[in-house]
Amino acid sequence: MKAELRGIKAEGWLCRNCREPLQPMPVNITYMGSSFQVELPRCPTCGYTFIPPDLAYGKMLEVEKLLEDK
Amino acid sequence: MTEPGPALSATESLCPVCLKVLPAEIRRRGEEIILSRVCPEHGPWAEVIWRGEPAFEKWRRPKAAAEGIKRQTSHDRGCPFDCGICPGHAQKSCxxxxxxxxxxxxxxxxxxxxxxxxxxxxxxxxxxxxxxxxxxxxxxxxxxxxxxxxxxxxxxxxxxxxxxxxxxxxxxxxxxxxxxxxxxxxxxxxxxxxxxxxxxxxxxxxxxxxxxxxxxxxxxxxxxxxxxxxxxxxxxxxxxxxxxxxxxxxxxxxxxxxxxxxxxxxxxxxxxxxxxxxxxxxxxxxxxxxxxxxxxxxxxxxxxxxxxxxxxxxxxxxxxxxxxxxxxxxxxxxxxxxxxxxxxxxxxxxxxxxxxxxxxxxxxxxxxxxxxxxxxxPAIPMAANAQTAxxxxxxxxxxxxxxxxxxxxxxxxxxxxxxxxxxxxxxxxxxxxxxxxxxxxxxxxxxxxxxxxxxxxxxxxxx
Missing domain, CATH: 3.20.20.70 (Aldolase class I)
Known part of the structure; x- marks a missing residue:
C-alpha cells in the first residue's frame, strides 16, 4: 500500500507553536475500527499534524459519507 | 380483549368499503397500536398498525412540510382524491x-x-x-x-x-x-x-x-x-x-x-x-x-x-x-x-x-x-484520480x-x-x-x- 498522499507537500509550512518546519511523516489513521498509514505534514517536535482542506473536504468527507447514516 | 387507551394522535383515514374520508384516531391497545375510525354507513374499523418494540411512542422523526414542491393538481375533493402532487402534499420525490x-x-x-x-x-x-x-x-x-x-x-x-x-x-x-x-x-x-x-x-x-x-x-x-x-x-x-x-x-x-x-x-x-x-x-x-x-x-x-x-x-x-x-x-x-x-x-x-x-x-x-x-x-472512489495509482x-x-x-x-x-x-x-x-x-x-x-x-x-x- 502506498503511504504517500498525492499532492500534499510539507514544504513551506511551519508549526505555529514550535516554529518548526513541518516534515512528511507517517500518520496512523483509524476509522470505524480500521487503521491505515499515510504520510502527512507533521511537526517533528510536538507531533501536530496538518490536514489540508483538499483532504478534509475530499477523501475524508468521502469516507464519512460512505459510512454515515441517512 | 384489552380496551383501547386514550387517543395518542388524531389523523384521517378511509372507509375500506366506500373509500369515504373519515376522522381517525391512533390508540394503544395493550402491545398493539390501532388505527380506528367509524364510517356512518359501514361501521367501525380498527386495524393494527404497530406491534411491539421499538415502542410506537418513541419512534419519531417529525418533518416540516417541504417548500418548492412542483404540483400538478389543484384542490378539489381533498386528499387522497386530488393526486398527482396536490396543494396538500408535504414532501418532494426521492x-x-x-x-x-x-x-x-x-x-x-x-x-x-x-x-x-x-x-x-x-x-x-x-x-x-x-x-x-x-x-x-x-x-x-x-x-x-x-x-x-x-x-x-x-x-x-x-x-x-x-x-x-x-x-x-x-x-x-x-x-x-x-x-x-x-x-x-x-x-x-x-x-x-x-x-x-x-x-x-x-x-x-x-x-x-x-x-x-x-x-x-x-x-x-x-x-x-x-x-x-x-x-x-x-x-x-x-x-x-x-x-x-x-x-x-x-x-x-x-x-x-x-x-x-x-x-x-x-x-x-x-x-x-x-x-x-x-x-x-x-x-x-x-x-x-x-x-x-x-x-x-x-x-x-x-x-x-x-x-x-x-x-x-x-x-x-x-x-x-x-x-x-x-x-x-x-x-x-x-x-x-x-x-x-x-x-x-x-x-x-x-x-x-x-x-x-x-x-x-x-x-x-x-x-x-x-x-x-x-x-x-462499489466502484472506484469518486475522489480518486484515474491518472495515478x-x-x-x-x-x-x-x-x-x-x-x-x-x-x-x-x-x-x-x-x-x-x-x-x-x-x-x-x-x-x-x-x-x-x-x-x-x-x-x-x-x-x-x-x-x-x-x-x-x-x-x-x-x-x-x-
Whole structure:
C-alpha cells in the first residue's frame, strides 16, 4: 500500500507553536475500527499534524459519507 | 380483549368499503397500536398498525412540510382524491416509479399492480414516447432515483437504450424485476450494466421453493440464484427485495439475510416490504400483516441477535412510520457491525415543533445520496484520480464501500392501514401519464372489494 498522499507537500509550512518546519511523516489513521498509514505534514517536535482542506473536504468527507447514516 | 387507551394522535383515514374520508384516531391497545375510525354507513374499523418494540411512542422523526414542491393538481375533493402532487402534499420525490410496461411473465397471487391477461396483450409504448416521459419526470421531480418498473420491465424490447437515456438524466436508475429474463438471458445483464443501470431490485421472497410457490405461483429459488450469478458476472449490484407475509415467509427472513451476506458485495442489502392488501392479493388479510417492529423482532430472533431493533432508525425522508433502516459494515465471517446511526436532525424533542423546511430538504437530498451509496456497485472512489495509482485513502474507501451492507424495510399502506398524514409525507411517487406524480400507496390503493382509488386498467405506460 502506498503511504504517500498525492499532492500534499510539507514544504513551506511551519508549526505555529514550535516554529518548526513541518516534515512528511507517517500518520496512523483509524476509522470505524480500521487503521491505515499515510504520510502527512507533521511537526517533528510536538507531533501536530496538518490536514489540508483538499483532504478534509475530499477523501475524508468521502469516507464519512460512505459510512454515515441517512 | 384489552380496551383501547386514550387517543395518542388524531389523523384521517378511509372507509375500506366506500373509500369515504373519515376522522381517525391512533390508540394503544395493550402491545398493539390501532388505527380506528367509524364510517356512518359501514361501521367501525380498527386495524393494527404497530406491534411491539421499538415502542410506537418513541419512534419519531417529525418533518416540516417541504417548500418548492412542483404540483400538478389543484384542490378539489381533498386528499387522497386530488393526486398527482396536490396543494396538500408535504414532501418532494426521492424516488419515482416509471411503469414502462403492463406485461408480466409471472401471475403472482400477491400482485398489487393487478397485472392481468388483458394487460399482457398491451402494445409496448414506443421508445421515443417513453423518453419524452422520462424528460418530464426529470423536469418535474428533479435529480431522484428512477425506478424502472411494470409489469415486468425486462420484457420491454429495447430496455438497454431506455436505461442509457435514463442514466444520463438521473443520478441512479433502479430496475424492479422478478429477474426471470436475466436468468434466461445473462447477456441482458451485461447490456444493462453497460448502459449505466445502477442496481437491480430483485424480487426475492425467501429461501425455499414453498414460499415462491405460494407468493409467485411457481418454484423460483434456483432461477433467482441464477439472476444473482448473472449480475455478479455483469458487475451489477443487487438488492434482495422480499414481500413478507406473517405466517408465510416471515420465518425465512434471518436465513435470507444470511444468504444475502454470503453474496456480498454483489448483493448490497435486503429491502423488506411487508405485504399489503391492494390489487390482486388473494393472501391479504390481518392475519398476514407484519408491522415494522414485528419485522425487526423476526430479524432479531432469526439472526441470533445479529440484528438488533434498537439499532434501527426512522427515515429522514418519508414519513417516520413508513420505513426503517439499518446499515452495517460486514466484518470477518459475515458478522454485521452496525454503522453509527445518525441522531436525526437535532431539532427539538419529538413533541415540539418539527424540523424546518430547509432541514426537510437537506434530509431528502442526504437520503437520496445514502441510498445510492448503499446500493450501487462499489466502484472506484469518486475522489480518486484515474491518472495515478490509488493511495491509502483510496484503498480504504474502496474496501469500505465493498463492506457496507444494509437491511431496510418499507411498510406500504393499504385501505385498512391508510393514514392520510403518512400519505401526505410520501416521497415515493409513481409517474402516471401524461403528466402526474402520485404517491405510491395512493396509486395502488384499492377498496375491500378491489375497486382502485386511482389506478386505471391501462395505467401502464399509456401513450
Amino acid at each position: 424516488a419515482v416509479l416509471f411503469e414502462i410496461t403492463g406485461r408480466c411473465n409471472l401471475k403472482c397471487p400477491v400482485c398489487f399492480a393487478d397485472v392481468n391477461e388483458k394487460k399482457a396483450e398491451t402494445a409496448f409504448t414506443p421508445l421515443p414516447a417513453l423518453l419524452e416521459q422520462l424528460r418530464w419526470i426529470r423536469r418535474q421531480a428533479g435529480a431522484v432515483v428512477l425506478q424502472l418498473s411494470g409489469g415486468e420491465p425486462t420484457l420491454y424490447p429495447d430496455l438497454p437504450s431506455l436505461v442509457r437515456e435514463a442514466a444520463a438524466l438521473f443520478p441512479a436508475v433502479q430496475l424492479n424485476t422478478n429477474g426471470l429474463r436475466l436468468a434466461e438471458k445473462p447477456a441482458l445483464a451485461h447490456d444493462l450494466a453497460e448502459a449505466g443501470l445502477s442496481w437491480v431490485f430483485l424480487q426475492f421472497d425467501g429461501v425455499s421453493d414453498r414460499v415462491f410457490e405460494i407468493m409467485r405461483g411457481r418454484p423460483l429459488l434456483e432461477k433467482k440464484k441464477d439472476v444473482v450469478a448473472a449480475c455478479r458476472e455483469a458487475g451489477l449490484s443487487v438488492v434482495l427485495t422480499p414481500t413478507v407475509a406473517a405466517g408465510i415467509n416471515d420465518g425465512e427472513l434471518g436465513e435470507l439475510v444470511r444468504l444475502a451476506i454470503s453474496w456480498a458485495p454483489t448483493v448490497r442489502g435486503v429491502h423488506i416490504q411487508p405485504m399489503t392488501s391492494s390489487g390482486r392479493n388473494h393472501l391479504a388479510g390481518a392475519a398476514h400483516r407484519l408491522t415494522l417492529p414485528e419485522t425487526l423482532s423476526r430479524l432479531q430472533e432469526q439472526t441470533n441477535g445479529l440484528v438488533k431493533p434498537e439499532q434501527a432508525s426512522p427515515p429522514g425522508c418519508e414519513h417516520e412510520r413508513c420505513s426503517f433502516h439499518l446499515r452495517y459494515r460486514l466484518t470477518e465471517g459475515g458478522v454485521l457491525a452496525p454503522l453509527p446511526g445518525d441522531k436525526g436532525c437535532g431539532c427539538g424533542p419529538p413533541d415540539e415543533a418539527a424540523c424546518s423546511p430547509a432541514e426537510t430538504e437537506r434530509s431528502l437530498r442526504r437520503s437520496i445520496e445514502t441510498v445510492i451509496r448503499s446500493w450501487r456497485q 490509488p493511495d491509502a485513502f483510496d484503498e480504504f474507501i474502496n474496501k469500505a464501500s465493498r463492506e457496507t451492507f444494509s437491511i431496510t424495510a418499507m411498510a406500504f399502506q393499504d385501505v385498512w392501514t391508510v393514514d392520510l398524514k403518512r400519505l401526505q409525507g410520501c416521497c415515493v411517487h409513481v409517474f402516471v401519464p401524461p403528466a402526474s406524480l402520485i404517491p405510491f400507496c395512493s396509486f395502488n390503493l384499492t377498496s375491500s372489494d378491489g375497486r382502485p382509488l386511482h389506478r386505471k386498467p391501462n395505467d401502464h405506460a399509456r401513450i
